[in-house]
Amino acid sequence: MNSKNNRRKRKPLLGPITMASSMTVSPKGISSSHLNRPLQLSHSFRPYTCSSDISNPAVQALNSLLKQGIGFIPATHRTAEDEEAMAPTLRPRSNSHANENADQRLKRVATHHISSNWQKQRFRASPSRGLYNRSVDCYRNSLFQALAHIPKVVNYFEMHHKYCQRDDCVACAFKNFTEDYWNDSTDDNVHKALSLLQAKMADSRKFRNVQWIWSQQNDSMEFLLTLLKTLRGKVHPAARPIMKELFSFQMAESLYCPNRSCRKVSSQNSIHNSLTIDLNNPRPLKDMIHAYFARDTRPGWRCSHCNQYVGVQDRVQGVRMHTSPDILVIDLKRFSPIGLTGHMTKNNAHIPLKQELDLTPYTVNNHPSRYQLQSVVHHAGSLTGGHYIAVCKGPGDGWRQLNDQTVTETDARSAMNRKDGFTPYILFYVRRGGRACASLLDDVNVYLG
Numbered sequence: 184m185n186s187k188n189n190r191r192k193r194k195p196l197l198g199p200i201t202m203a204s205s206m207t208v209s210p211k212g213i214s215s216s217h218l219n220r221p222l223q224l225s226h227s228f229r230p231y232t233c234s235s236d237i238s239n240p241a242v243q244a245l246n247s248l249l250k251q252g253i254g255f256i257p258a259t260h261r262t263a264e265d266e267e268a269m270a271p272t273l274r275p276r277s278n279s280h281a282n283e284n285a286d287q288r289l290k291r292v293a294t295h296h297i298s299s300n301w302q303k304q305r306f307r308a309s310p311s312r313g314l315y316n317r318s319v320d321c322y323r324n325s326l327f328q329a330l331a332h333i334p335k336v337v338n339y340f341e342m343h344h345k346y347c348q349r350d351d352c353v354a355c356a357f358k359n360f361t362e363d364y365w366n367d368s369t370d371d372n373v374h375k376a377l378s379l380l381q382a383k384m385a386d387s388r389k390f391r392n393v394q395w396i397w398s399q400q401n402d403s404m405e406f407l408l409t410l411l412k413t414l415r416g417k418v419h420p421a422a423r424p425i426m427k428e429l430f431s432f433q434m435a436e437s438l439y440c441p442n443r444s445c446r447k448v449s450s451q452n453s454i455h456n457s458l459t460i461d462l463n464n465p466r467p468l469k470d471m472i473h474a475y476f477a478r479d480t481r482p483g484w485r486c487s488h489c490n491q492y493v494g495v496q497d498r499v500q501g502v503r504m505h506t507s508p509d510i511l512v513i514d515l516k517r518f519s520p521i522g523l524t525g526h527m528t529k530n531n532a533h534i535p536l537k538q539e540l541d542l543t544p545y546t547v548n549n550h551p552s553r554y555q556l557q558s559v560v561h562h563a564g565s566l567t568g569g570h571y572i573a574v575c576k577g578p579g580d581g582w583r584q585l586n587d588q589t590v591t592e593t594d595a596r597s598a599m600n601r602k603d604g605f606t607p608y609i610l611f612y613v614r615r616g617g618r619a620c621a622s623l624l625d626d627v628n629v630y631l632g
Contacts, residue, residue, distance in 0.1 A: 282548040286433065290506045293428040298338050299509075299613065301578040311577050312364055313588035315374050321587060322403045323381065325571040326410070327360065328585045329558035329611055332575035335429065335509060337361050343422035353387050354417035356380040389413040400567055403560055404514050404609055408456060430512065431456050433505035435547055438486070438493070445489040452505055457512040465532035468513075469540070476502050476545045504545055507552035511540075513610040518566055527566045531606055536599035540612055554612035559598050561605035572605060574598040 283291070311332070314324040330336050340358040347355050360376040362368075368376075384390055385397055389412050395401070415426045431454055438449045460471050485492050515534060518527045536559075542552040558575040572586040574593060584593045599607065 283550050284505075284548060286506050287548070287550050290428045290508075293425050294335075294509050297335050297342060297425075297429075297509075299335050299616075301334050302338075310365060311575065311583040311585060311590050312370065312373060313585055313590045314377060316587040319398065319400050320381075321571040322401055323406060324377075324587070325560045325573040325585070326403055326407050326609075327377070327380075328573040329560055329575055329609070331361050331364050332558050332573075332577050333510060333611060333613060335613065337365070339426060339429065340418075343425060344418050347419070349417075351383060351386060352417050353380070353383045353413050356383045357414060384410070384413065387413050387417075389416065400569070402518065402566060403562070403571055404457070407512070407609065411456060429509050432508045432511075435501075435503050435505040437501040440486040440489060440491065440493060442486065442489050442491050442493075445486060445491065447486070447488045449487040451487075457514045459514045459516055461516050462530045462532050462534070465530075465534060467535040467537075469537055471534070472540070472542070472545070502545075503547050504542060504550075504552065505547050507542060507546055507550060507614075509614045511542075511554050511612040511614075513612065515606075515608055515610070517562065517606065517608055529562075529565055529569075533600070534607060536607060536610070538595050538599065539615075551616070553615045555615050556595070556598065556610065557613045558611040559607050560609040561601060562608045563603075563605045571608075 311328075314320070314328065316324060340354065340361065344354050344358050349355065356376070356379050360373070360380050363373045363376045381397070385395075389409055395406075395409070411426075411430060415423050418426060433452045433454055436451050436453070438451060440447050440449065458472075458475070460468070460475060462471075464471075464474075466474075517529050517531075519530065520526065521528050536556070538556045540554045540556075542554065543549050546552050556576070558573060561572050561574060563570050563572075572584060574582060574584050574597065576582050576595075576598075582593045582595055582598050584591045584597070601607075
């Protein structure tokens with residue numbers, strides 16, 4: 184006999200259900216008059232009908248297929264006429280990214296998924312902590328505290344450095360330190376996490392290559408740049424570009440060639456991790472930033488058209504930020520060498536600071552670049568015998584002064600301008616506006632290629 188004839192045909196538990204323009208329903212529990220009867224969803228019941236309308240056969244059919252029934256409620260009581268009448272009063276959505284170039288869009292897409300806000304449920308009642316100073320640790324501790332008070336830095340390591348198992352990983356040690364710093368860990372645990380972080384940094388290749396001497400006072404700015412390179416080298420390769428985009432930015436310069444046979448303009452882009460402001464002519468920070476972008480000289484360069492070397496006296500037609508960072512580091516150049524001796528002297532000039540900076544006029548295409556002050560590293564004394572402290576804004580927008588293990592409440596005015604011998608040295612500004620408002624899926628696809 185044919186095996187096909189012996190095959191038992193299984194009866195379906197429910198009759199055919201087709202969900203298209205019509206739906207044929209024949210479940211158990213519905214009277215025979217409704218079996219195999221097409222039900223028009225758009226006509227049998229309105230989508231705005233309440234779930235209490237259980238007499239509707241379509242609702243009974245859907246509820247019989249599920250463990251819990253589906254309830255339909257109206258999303259709005261407004262009609263198309265109401266929305267049309269309200270249209271003149273609605274504010275149109277502004278497209279602040281309409282004029283951005285490809286590099287600006289790539290930078291924005293790379294970092295816009297990292298939140299700029301604090302996750303307050305993680306914090307204890309009095310969040311900011313002091314750190315123990317072993318006589319020469321202040322230049323490092325003040326930077327660790329300043330970075331730990333930048334939400335995007337903390338959130339970056341929490342998102343992109345979760346599953347590393349390497350024993351020598353500096354990024355793991357930094358993440359563990361920030362977690363202990365903000366949660367309910369004891370001060371002893373925070374000190375152990377900090378000691379482990381410093382030990383792993385001392386064993387890292389970046390610090391060994393520069394022959395860093397841990398037992399003496401050093402420059403915080405040099406330490407910061409080496410620390411960022413070390414952290415970027417230890418995170419997952421896929422996350423390295425994201426961290427780079429957090430701090431780095433490109434400067435675009437238009438250089439005018441004085442060669443009579445050339446007379447062309449060359450464009451050169453250079454990558455920076457900080458904005459270094461010279462203090463030879465002390466003025467308010469806003470004016471010195473304007474002078475930085477308006478400068479008309481540049482160290483020697485080579486024309487890309489005629490290949491002629493051009494000296495420092497020649498003119499620069501324009502300096503602009505081709506891309507702007509999410510975290511802007513401003514280095515007030517306090518220390519400079521004296522002659523050929525190599526000794527460093529400090530410039531203690533008073534520099535009036537601003538809590539908010541708008542660098543939009545200095546960017547290519549006027550790309551929105553507005554910043555708000557988040558952390559300041561102050562210095563007092565000389566390079567070899569001074570002291571560093573940090574003044575930071577933490578959760579709740581409260582400012583705190585962090586002087587070794589001592590934490591005191593303060594305000595923004597004290598963070599920017601002090602009268603106790605400390606001068607602002609390193610400024611950390613964060614971009615205002617939080618996450619970008621563009622389409623998430625489209626931007627991620629553009630970034631991942």
